[in-house]
Amino acid sequence: MPSTPIDTHFDLALVSPFLLQTLAEVLSDKGVNSERLCLGLGFTVEELQDPAQRISYRQAVSMIQRALAALPERGLGLWVGHHNVLGTLGLLGHVLSLCRTLRDAFEIGRRFQHTTGSMAVCNLLEGPEESFVEVECRLPYADVQVFAVEEFFASLLVYNRTLIGTGFQPLRFEFTHTAPSYEAEYVRLLGPNLHFGCLHNRMVIASHWLDLQLPSHHPVALRQALKLLESECAQVQQRMGLLETVERAIARDLPYGSHIDKVASDLNMSSRTLRRRLSEHDMTFDALQEQVRRARAMSLLGNPEMPIERIAEALGYSDVRGFRRAFKRWTGLSPSGFRDEVPASAD
Template identity: 85%
Template sequence: MPSTPIDAQFDLALVSPFLLQTLAEVASDKGVSSERLCLGLGFTVEELQDPAQRISYRQAVSMIQRALEALPERGLGLWVGAHNVLGTLGLLGHVLSLCKTLRDAFEVGRRFQHTTGGMTVCHLLEGPEESFIEVECRLPYADIQIFAVEEFFASVLVYNRALIGSAFQPLRFEFTHAAPSYEAEYRRLLGPELRFGCLHNRMVIASQWLDLQLPSHQPVALRQALNLLEAESASVQQKMGLLETVERAILRDLPLGCPIDKVAAGLNMSSRTLRRRLSEHGMTFDALLEQVRRARATSLLNNPDMPIERIAEALGYSDVRGFRRAFKRWTGRSPSACRDDVVASAQSA
């Protein structure tokens, strides 16, 4: 695995075991030994049952990639997401069920997404008729990105139906990657309205759903549960909250080149203060910018029809040569070579 600017964060033990616990159950149901998936990673299947357990992104990636190798091209991320229930989220799931509206539930989910063990960053973009739940995987591995996006959307669909009923149905799903060989599994679990090769990964819903009052809303119980959730996540929330806020700001401004002054101003601080706060957490702005660019590049390269020039523009590079040099520095390979591997893998499936 090549050295990258994300290595320091990659080794932090911040991931809760919820996702990997479900992955182990799904793999076992499909005849894959969950014990072997964990072998040599520093934790056991039994330890994944402990909600206090924390795992690094590196360990989580290794386990997921082992499972993908054992169950290739079959929709493992979709299966894991569809296997979840609100209880899978622990205390967060309880808090979501007590929220007043779906909009409130999305906001709570965004604030505490680091407690779920997921590998994505999500946010809600509201519009008058349509609203978008947009998600990005922060890890620069094509197979992990597709798995994480599949798992996220299949999970969100399950959670929303648990909160407001089986009538909930998104208008459509959009994915940056090309249609996989198991597209039928997408249609079975997500529905027929699918678009691949898009600029963003997002679930599109009718905005009217956001104001629907949830039937299990309890204001007093919600305040009590939120206090417990905030205390439970306090040890990692400050660090992850800052990093994720900066990452979202970078992603938003990426096509514009993403100068630190603009990102800092959007966070109501000076660029000097932003650099200092990141330094307190062992990170730099340039390292986060590289991380976001690399992950976004990996995601867009999953679409074989998107020109390299358009990807460079979406990443904020003034010319394609700058993007090619950066990608070669990150991976040791050219963007075209990595895309060829994606195409070859899809054709051999």
């Protein structure tokens, strides 16, 4: 697949090593030399054991793609997620275990998700009967997007069962990509209620789970641990918080078109102030909007059954020609040409 440049903030060394640490362990268990996966990336496997270590998304993408090339079409993201335990999250895992309800744990997890090294961002959408944990990877690589979604849902299932018991079971999982050749691994690790080729990546749960009180809830210990976590993450949050918040707002309004005035208003600031703050991170609103659209387009193009016209509409384009022109500018390929290249990315 053609190389696609990553936006400026993906070069910032802000990502904790949790995910790559587990990835190295899984690869080693499968007989792959994990040291070779790190060659030339600026860190060693031993350095991934240091919770203070920070790496860039660019470095993380390189290691993940090397791992996928070493074990293609096997369900590597599922394996990594299933291999995680709550303690893998460090202090965040401890805080989650002390929360009052699963809803509170979801909110804390969403607030501090950047500390886990995840390649994806998530959101909880509550409904009266069903609620949705929606996740999206906005890195512009189709293979990494699938890996990130697999890892997120497999690990989320492990964490939830740790928090509230092995009886926890989602109603279903929904994925934007088409069913892979290793679908049996999805069934084995996530369960049989799977839907592929959807508009969103979601874990659907019965809403009553959100109000269940966690057995290890301790309000005093929670306040103390949360204060430590906030202090530990303050610097990273300051640098990444604005970009993630704006990206989330753009993604929310994507089908309808996102305007900087509305996003700025949602953040209680003027559009001029928002432009200035984004420029401090060498970023513009238009660049962020293109980034969200590009990543979403690549995710949806992974499903060969979804018409190009429907994808253009989901991205907020008034006609398919505008989408084709934009996608050609991003990747050098037409949407259909990119779609033809996707299966080759696992070879």
